[in-house]
Amino acid sequence: MSDFPGLLADWQPRLIALAAATADGDGAHDVQHLHRVWRVAQQLLADYPAADGLVVLAACYLHDLVNLPKDDPRRAQASRLAARQARAVLVEAGFPAERLDAVAHAIEAHSFSADIPPRSLEAQIVQDADRMDALGAVGLARMFYTAGRMGSALAHADDPLALRRPADDRAYSLDHIEVKLATLPALMNTAAARRLGEQRVAWLREFRAVFVAEWGAGSDPATDCAGEG
Secondary structure, eight states, X not given: OOXXXXXXXXXXXXXXXXXXXXXXXXXXXXXXXXHHHHHHHHHHHHHOTTSOHHHHHHHHHHTTSSOOOTTOTTGGGHHHHHHHHHHHXXXXXXXXXXXXXXXXXXXXXXXXXXTOOOOSHHHHHHHHHHHHTTSHHHHHHHHHHHHHHHTOBSSOSSOTTOSSSOOOTTTBGGGHHHHTGGGHHHHOSSHHHHHXXXXXXXXXXXXXXHHHHHHTTXXXXXXXXXXXO
């Protein structure tokens, strides 16, 4: 990591305070999410010591300053708006001016919806770290939490695996595993993130199989009761 640990330690609580000041009550994008993104980013920084750790730190904690719901028509603009707001608050906080452009780009490029290619190593690390939090056990909890806020069903009543229908992750939360989450490892920029992402997707698919077994899709309650006794 290119920065002295003391510099990161000095800025981390200040960045946390800036992020907390704009918290909007979304449990999937709260301060704990920011902590997790930074923890993964630190793992990736260990493999890329040339990356600017302070830029990564700032982008990890400020990338959700503007957080719009997934079904908001302005969703694709959220990361650009967050980058603009981050630049303003960082200038006011006295953040090193020569790093502002790099932080802004990392924030803009982190978003899946924005579809902005990460041009810098720092932006690649932040994008990978943020996407990693959509995978695994915490990612699964975030998926169902977000689906509940959007009014989605847990799964299709009779075809939870979307074998006989087009997958629709806006209507059915379980569809989101294959529609989006399973695609993320191949989109990771760093080899370490791809490996960890594949492990987490394997776990998600194991969960999906257990869920479907318990869901009892297509069963007839009357028939099930008739077989008892």
